[in-house]
Amino acid sequence: MSARSTQSRFDVFYRDNHAWLQRWLRKKVNCPDNAADLAHDAFVRILAMRTQRALEESRALLVTVAKGLVVDQYRRRTLEQAYLDVLARMPEHEQPSEEARLIVRETLIEVDRMLDGLCANARRAFLLSQVDGLGYAEIAAELGLSVSAVQKYMVRAMQAYYRVTYAAGLPASDAG
Known part of the structure; x- marks a missing residue:
């Protein structure tokens, strides 16, 4: 399949699924801006795969990628919060x-x-x-x-x- 054909299929895939994925993510993360960012990142990752499989598996792959992004974000925020908690317990002169x-x-x-x-x-x-x-x-x-x-x-x-x-x-x- 040509690059132009793949890009065209991706464009259709994006149009057909973007709003759905953003709604799905909004329910998971409870924040429209965060959901929009995660949806964007999910499509970027799928586009980077550059395979026919990515477009054929459509929503199943989108959900898998999006779940991974949500988990990564949660883990990153938990890690950041733990660091901030340590900083909060430090004396001001040691900050x-x-x-x-x-x-x-x-x-x-x-x-x-x-x-x-x-x-x-x-x-x-x-x-x-x-x-x-x-x-x-x-x-x-x-x-x-x-x-x-x-x-x-x-x-x-x-x-x-x-x-x-x-x-x-x-x-x-x-x-x-």
Whole structure:
């Protein structure tokens, strides 16, 4: 199918489904502006797929993509709120600057995306190491894996983590 034909089919797909998706999202997120943004993002993702399948599965795929966006947004907001709660408990003289807050907030979102992109074992190993402070042998026992498997998962996770923190310009040496 030609690019022009695919674009034409996408235009029809968009016209036929945009208002419906926005109404559906408005019920989920209870905010018309937020629903409009999420609907836009869902269509952008489907357009980026550039496959006939994306247009053939229409609403089922739209709902799947939109649900993922809603979950991502909820998780991101929960993470941001946790960060704001920590800031609220800090003494005023220890409060970071607005610029530092923004960098940390954006980095937290990127780390969350990074974790979401890892396989379950790599994500769990990373969290057990960095959050719970477990060593590799303890992680291996917890996950029912060999220590060498944990090491491989941690290498993947740490590489992803360092990419995120390096891109944000933060010191990444605290992990590991």
